[in-house]
Amino acid sequence: MKTFETGAALANGLADAVATALSAAIAKAGEATLAVSGGSTPKAFFEALSTRALDWAKVKVTLVDERFVPEDNPRSNHLLVKTHLLKNEAAAAEFVPLYRPEATIEEAAKTATGIVPGMSKAFDVVILGMGTDGHTASFFPGGDHLDAALDLSQPRRVMTMEAPGAGEARLTLSFSALHDAGLLVVHIEGGEKKAVLDKALAGSDEKDMPIRAVLERAQTTPDIYWAP
Numbered sequence: 461m462k463t464f465e466t467g468a469a470l471a472n473g474l475a476d477a478v479a480t481a482l483s484a485a486i487a488k489a490g491e492a493t494l495a496v497s498g499g500s501t502p503k504a505f506f507e508a509l510s511t512r513a514l515d516w517a518k519v520k521v522t523l524v525d526e527r528f529v530p531e532d533n534p535r536s537n538h539l540l541v542k543t544h545l546l547k548n549e550a551a552a553a554e555f556v557p558l559y560r561p562e563a564t565i566e567e568a569a570k571t572a573t574g575i576v577p578g579m580s581k582a583f584d585v586v587i588l589g590m591g592t593d594g595h596t597a598s599f600f601p602g603g604d605h606l607d608a609a610l611d612l613s614q615p616r617r618v619m620t621m622e623a624p625g626a627g628e629a630r631l632t633l634s635f636s637a638l639h640d641a642g643l644l645v646v647h648i649e650g651g652e653k654k655a656v657l658d659k660a661l662a663g664s665d666e667k668d669m670p671i672r673a674v675l676e677r678a679q680t681t682p683d684i685y686w687a688p
């Protein structure tokens with residue numbers, strides 16, 4: 461685990477690591493893909509990353525998960541990314557939203573599956589968060605499609621999820637779409653989340669604590685970033 465004294469120090473350290481990984485991918489393949497999480501935790505990291513100098517015009521950014529709400533909804537993760545990441549140097553990046561204004565969330569997931577980056581090869585960088593219920597991405601305990609979303613043979617890249625603790629219906633990358641990222645990060649802050657992570661690391665059912673799938677079964681060993 462990479463432990464930092466403050467959230468600001470973590471934000472800068474993680475921004476440096478992500479900028480280095482994106483630059484390396486651009487040098488190797490001429491482009492780079494980045495999938496980020498929503499919620500409240502990543503704001504300072506987004507602000508720091510937005511200032512890093514790299515060839516952002518060659519970076520495609522998408523979300524790990526999204527609520528089925530339009531971009532102007534205050535709970536939209538797209539709005540969060542637009543406000544805190546897609547500015548400064550990073551304004552040149554291309555953003556590919558998961559939300560689509562289709563009639564149903566199933567149709568939106570199918571449309572998004574066809575256009576999200578990382579389709580033909582693994583994402584270069586994936587940043588995951590975690591809720592105090594042990595969810596990551598929108599892999600929620602009690603989710604209606606949790607088993608399918610955590611199945612590594614799942615061919616779909618974008619899935620739908622409804623769960624008691626999720627609020628709005630969700631669109632989420634499947635575990636198969638994100639587990640093999642070049643750089644896979646779990647970013648958590650605070651004592652409560654550390655205790656949840658420790659419990660997941662100690663061993664519990666994936667259905668109760670879906671973060672465990674990432675810790676145990678991801679092809680890429682996740683780097684865990686934590687600050688009190």
Ligand SMILES: O=C1O[C@H](COP(=O)(O)O)[C@@H](O)[C@H](O)[C@H]1O
Pocket residue numbers: 497498499500501502524525526537588589590591592596597598
């Ligand atoms: O619902 C969500 O929550 C998690 C954690 O959010 P936080 O506010 O506790 O940081 C987040 O990783 C996920 O992307 C988001 O949709």
